[in-house]
Amino acid sequence: MDSDRELEETLGRVMAPTADADGAAAGRVLARLEASLLPPQRRRLLDAWWPSVLVDANFAPAWPRVTALACATALGVVLGLSSLGTRIATDLDLWRMASADDARAPIFDPDSVTGLRP
Amino acid sequence: MSGPGDYDLMARVARGDRQAFRLLSQRHVRAALALARRISGNDAGAEEIVQEAFLRVWIHAPRWRPEAAFRTWLYRIVINLTLNERRRPSGLPLAAAGDPPDPAPGPDVALAARERDRLVSAAIEALPPRQRAAIVLTYHDGLSNAETAEVLDTSLSSVETLLVRAKRTLRAALAAYRT
DSSP: OHHHHHHHHHHHHHTSOOHHHHHHHHHHHHHHHHHSOOOOOOOOHHHHHSOHHHHOOOOOOOHHHHHHHHHHHHHHHHHHHTTHHHHHHHHTTHHHHHSOSSTTSOSSOOOTTTOOOO | OOSSOHHHHHHHHHTTOHHHHHHHHHHHHHHHHHHHHHHHOOHHHHHHHHHHHHHHHHHHGGGOOTTSOHHHHHHHHHHHHHHHHHTSOOSSOTGGGOOOOOSSOOOHHHHHHHHHHHHHHHHHHHSOHHHHHHHHHHHTSOOOHHHHHHHTTSOHHHHHHHHHHHHHHHHHHHHHHHO
16 A cells, blocks of 8 residues: 555654664763762672572573483482382381381280270 | 674663663664654654663663563663653654745655645644554564564554554645545
8 A cells, every 4th residue: 555655764763773873872871871880789689698599590401400310219219119118118117116016916905904995 | 783683782881881871872872862852752752761761771771671672671671661741742853843944946746745744744643642553563663563562562453553543644635635
């Protein structure tokens, strides 16, 4: 359409950068920035106390993170399948402490007077 | 562009490196000035806005995360400052200053083109701020609609709507000139 083309051409001319004016103004702005005392920077509270790697919330996939996660998963599966936890509990005698010697033994002792169990 | 990239410079600025801040400012000051001038329509105001924008870049550099390009972040600061500034009474608008007189008598076609350009400039000045910002970012800075949406912190469809409305107004201004 002629009106669209005319508008696009006009916008292209009107919006063309004016190098000279911008150059002089740029020089003034840079000079003022150079001469001014820069204010203190604002840091995130966590950054002041923690290493940046711990507060970096970038969850984008990356080979190191994926590798570490895969290794941790594999280690968990291996530990679970090897019953390592069960063996540790046995070594520490945790099973005996948690369960009765005889599975058929009554939970309550017989009453000393009546001889009956509650 | 030679030398360290914007991301590397910002990482250094975040650690308080003034030399990096100087390099970053030199690299982007002209574009920021042009943007501020186009939207505010005020030369002196544009310089103050850009100076304030770079001071904010310095202050908030440790908090900047490179989800978007540095230029996008800087433009967003400049536009926010400019739009806030426009709510206050400003000095002489850029378009009202007029073009300097042409000493050489030009042909009628050139005169008509200059008059048309002046008309469109005035119509752009009169646009609502966000429509004007969309036009400037698209036609002066050459940003894509997606980049413009990022700078204006809005959706792609909103940018397209802003451009459609702005062009409709400008087209009407041109049509009024022709009649």
